[in-house]
Amino acid sequence: MFPADLPLRYRFLLRTYRWRRAEAVPAARLARPVTEARVALVTSAGFVAPGDTPFDLDLTGGDASFRTIAGDAPLDALSMYHKSDAYDPAPITQDRNVAFPLDRLRALAAAGAIGEVAPRHLSFMGSITRPDRLIAEFAPAAATLLTGDVVDIALLVPV
Secondary structure (H helix, E strand, C coil), X not given: CCCCCCCHHHHHHHHHCCCCCCCCCCCCCCCCCHHHCEEEEEECECEECCCCCCCCCCCCCCCCCEEXXXXXXXXXXXXXXXXXXXXXXXXXXXXXXXXXXXXXXXXXXXXXXXXXXXXXXXXXXXXXXCCXXXXXXXXXXXXXXXXXXXXXXXXXXXX
């Protein structure tokens, strides 16, 4: 069922984890062409801008809060706070675009493939094993923030 090269502790966790069912939601229709759309990124890499509060790596079940990243933020200034050791962070450390492709998004806007880059983007910490607060509190707040920024498309970049 799980890949043999997956460490035993993760195979055990995946077998015993209480998976939740999510109700399907209707797909949203884009109100304007992609070439006119404002696009935001939502990553689970746990990126934090300089001066912002780091994610709490010791919080049981994971820190479900999010941080905002400015649309003009220099990627090399972002710090990463991610709880999981189930992946190799080296590619992300070498090029943050792997987990937060803001430079690629800027290039798409410059080429006219999208309308514009949103003024703010969102960063969550991955490995949220107890998503209750994420679902009840932080996901609605994130949606409200993106709606307030008149974001047409939010691209999720999971880590």
